[in-house]
Amino acid sequence: MLLLKNCTLINFNPARVVENGDIAIDGEKIIAVGGDLSADYPHAQCKYLHGKLVMPGLVCAHNHFYSGLSRGIMAPIAPCPDFISTLKNLWWRLDRALDEESLYYSGLICSLEAIRHGCTAVIDHHASPNLIKGSLAILRRGFIEAGLRGMTCFETTDRNGGLKELEAGIAENIDFARLIDARRNDSLEERLVECHIGAHAPFTVPDSGLTMLAEAKQETGRGLHIHVAEDRYDVSHSHDRYGMDPIARLDKFGLLDEKTLIAHGLWLSADEIALLNQRSACLAHNARSNMNNHVGYNHHLADYQLAALGTDGIGADMFEELKFAYFKHRDAGGPLWPDSFLRMLHNGNILLERNFAQPFGQLAAGYTADLTICDYVSPTPLQAENLAGHLAFGLNSAAVHSVIIAGRLVYEDRQFPSDIAPLYARARKAAARLWQNMAKL
Numbered sequence: 001m002l003l004l005k006n007c008t009l010i011n012f013n014p015a016r017v018v019e020n021g022d023i024a025i026d027g028e029k030i031i032a033v034g035g036d037l038s039a040d041y042p043h044a045q046c047k048y049l050h051g052k053l054v055m056p057g058l059v060c061a062h063n064h065f066y067s068g069l070s071r072g073i074m075a076p077i078a079p080c081p082d083f084i085s086t087l088k089n090l091w092w093r094l095d096r097a098l099d100e101e102s103l104y105y106s107g108l109i110c111s112l113e114a115i116r117h118g119c120t121a122v123i124d125h126h127a128s129p130n131l132i133k134g135s136l137a138i139l140r141r142g143f144i145e146a147g148l149r150g151m152t153c154f155e156t157t158d159r160n161g162g163l164k165e166l167e168a169g170i171a172e173n174i175d176f177a178r179l180i181d182a183r184r185n186d187s188l189e190e191r192l193v194e195c196h197i198g199a200h201a202p203f204t205v206p207d208s209g210l211t212m213l214a215e216a217k218q219e220t221g222r223g224l225h226i227h228v229a230e231d232r233y234d235v236s237h238s239h240d241r242y243g244m245d246p247i248a249r250l251d252k253f254g255l256l257d258e259k260t261l262i263a264h265g266l267w268l269s270a271d272e273i274a275l276l277n278q279r280s281a282c283l284a285h286n287a288r289s290n291m292n293n294h295v296g297y298n299h300h301l302a303d304y305q306l307a308a309l310g311t312d313g314i315g316a317d318m319f320e321e322l323k324f325a326y327f328k329h330r331d332a333g334g335p336l337w338p339d340s341f342l343r344m345l346h347n348g349n350i351l352l353e354r355n356f357a358q359p360f361g362q363l364a365a366g367y368t369a370d371l372t373i374c375d376y377v378s379p380t381p382l383q384a385e386n387l388a389g390h391l392a393f394g395l396n397s398a399a400v401h402s403v404i405i406a407g408r409l410v411y412e413d414r415q416f417p418s419d420i421a422p423l424y425a426r427a428r429k430a431a432a433r434l435w436q437n438m439a440k441l
């Protein structure tokens with residue numbers, strides 16, 4: 001049992017700031033939150049936090065761990081005047097170049113970096129067309145070795161190999177869901193990873209693929225995770241090829257429900273947003289990625305019942321992502337204030353609740369003990385009413401001091417439990433080899 005003493009307790013939704021609180025943790029659960037709890041738990045291991053902020057764990061709602069070794073990439077890449085050429089010249093060559101070793105280090109390093117930035121869970125969306133079978137289990141190893149919670153899935157598509165590739169993607173999603181189901185009664189570490197049924201985007205999945213995705217969803221009880229309308233092309237393609245909006249097309253195959261995660265959605269119509277809301281699906285907004293790919297801005301964030309923040313492969317620093325999301329929104333003339341973006345950050349925990357079937361996102365008895373602890377000395381009062389302002393204009397990931405996931409300290413006093421330098425050295429070698437392999441494709 002762990003007792004966190006003298007914390008400044010933070011809740012995001014509803015916003016709350018309480019000084020001098022204690023948190024008792026047993027197993028993976030918070031069992032009590034209150035004033036001085038020492039007398040109630042005399043045998044607990046105490047951690048004295050001296051007023052540090054303790055908040056519900058930060059969740060990255062959309063990421064691509066397969067791109068973890070692309071930072072500073074040096075490979076011959078043809079000019080990319082539009083989004084589709086960016087996919088073809090860069091990302092769809094990187095994903096084809098991945099092998100078991102580069103994928104493992106990519107996932108492991110991304111998991112460690114997420115934790116270092118205060119992230120307790122990452123929802124991943126994976127592609128490695130030349131290594132489909134078993135790829136999700138390789139990523140899962142990285143999550144578990146770092147101690148990070150998360151989800152992953154394979155991006156089903158036919159963009160490289162037609163029906164055979166579609167079937168292999170579906171099979172990998174189903175096999176992975178079965179692997180997770182088989183570990184349901186194992187240790188806490190074994191239960192850190194859940195899954196979606198993944199698909200790349202409507203423009204790379206034909207109707208036969210949507211039928212298979214619907215069957216996989218039915219068979220596994222999982223939800224769909226897919227990019228939709230990241231670029232206008234996805235919408236034009238759907239209108240041209242299928243004569244309907246992409247969201248209506250997904251709905252026609254029964255693919256929308258409360259476990260569905262739609263990434264980007266920049267070019268969805270009011271009718272499509274209404275349909276997503278009706279089905280209780282969630283949007284993952286990725287502000288930095290949208291800016292990087294010059295795909296435009298999602299002007300309809302305020303219309304979604306449930307929207308969460310993702311990075312789309314640009315790390316997992318959710319403090320930074322929140323700032324970009326807010327500032328870009330202001331720059332685009334949007335109506336929302338920091339409190340809306342803090343709620344979107346909180347909504348990552350709602351996604352976890354829907355997929356892990358246990359409570360997340362509050363400092364309260366009975367909730368999962370996924371916590372981010374920050375060293376933050378504010379020059380101005382910090383209280384519930386201005387908490388979101390502190391996140392937008394002050395607090396950043398340099399303040400992350402410790403991270404608790406499933407009740408375990410996976411990062412303490414800015415240190416991992418073991419030396420990660422050799423892992424980074426091996427990752428650099430794997431990255432150089434990956435870039436060389438890309439040059440051949």
Ligand SMILES: [Zn+2]
Pocket residue numbers: 062063064125227263312
């Ligand atoms: Zn993405």
